[in-house]
Amino acid sequence: MHHEYNRARRQARTGAITKALAHAPGATFVDAAPYTQGTCFVAVATRNGVLHHATSVTTSSAETAEEVAIALATLDPTCDTIVCDSHSALTNYSKGRISPQALRILYQAPHCAENMNTLT
Numbered sequence: 001m002h003h004e005y006n007r008a009r010r011q012a013r014t015g016a017i018t019k020a021l022a023h024a025p026g027a028t029f030v031d032a033a034p035y036t037q038g039t040c041f042v043a044v045a046t047r048n049g050v051l052h053h054a055t056s057v058t059t060s061s062a063e064t065a066e067e068v069a070i071a072l073a074t075l076d077p078t079c080d081t082i083v084c085d086s087h088s089a090l091t092n093y094s095k096g097r098i099s100p101q102a103l104r105i106l107y108q109a110p111h112c113a114e115n116m117n118t119l120t
Contacts, residue, residue, distance in 0.1 A: 017083060021047055026080030028052070028073045032065030040065035044072045052076055057101060063088045064099040071098075071105035 021027040027047040035041045038060045044053040053072040057065045066089035073082045084090055092098050098106075 018047075021081065021083065024081055026078050027083060028076060028079040028081065029083045030066065030069035030073050031085065032057070032062055032069050034060070034062060034065075042066075042069045042072065044069055044076075059099075059101065061099075062086070063092070064101060067092060067098045067102035068105065071102040071109075074106065075109050 024047060028044060029047065030042070030044050032040050032042045035056075038058060040057045040059055040062060042053070042055050042057055042065050043051065045051050053069075053075070055068075055072070057068050059065055059068075063086060066084060066086035070082055070084055070089060070093060073079050089098075
């Protein structure tokens, strides 16, 4: 959904997702937003609002920043559900076509490297 339209629909969807994951201990929420020219801010938090990761990414692409956020969420071995509002980032992961920045994080994660499939 577009961030400026359908505000009530977006809020209802957010409420439903939050309610569904209220008792899921491994739920992690990710988000990214542009904040200066060519840079995006990335945040990864638990369902309780505890911040796990926050960083800036040198990219002008919100899609790349969201992919980095997802990669950072995988660093937590207790994370079993990642909630992301970027359809394009999720599609890229499902097709195995993510940004080099996100892939670099995945390859450096010790618990991910042993379970990593070859991405082509």
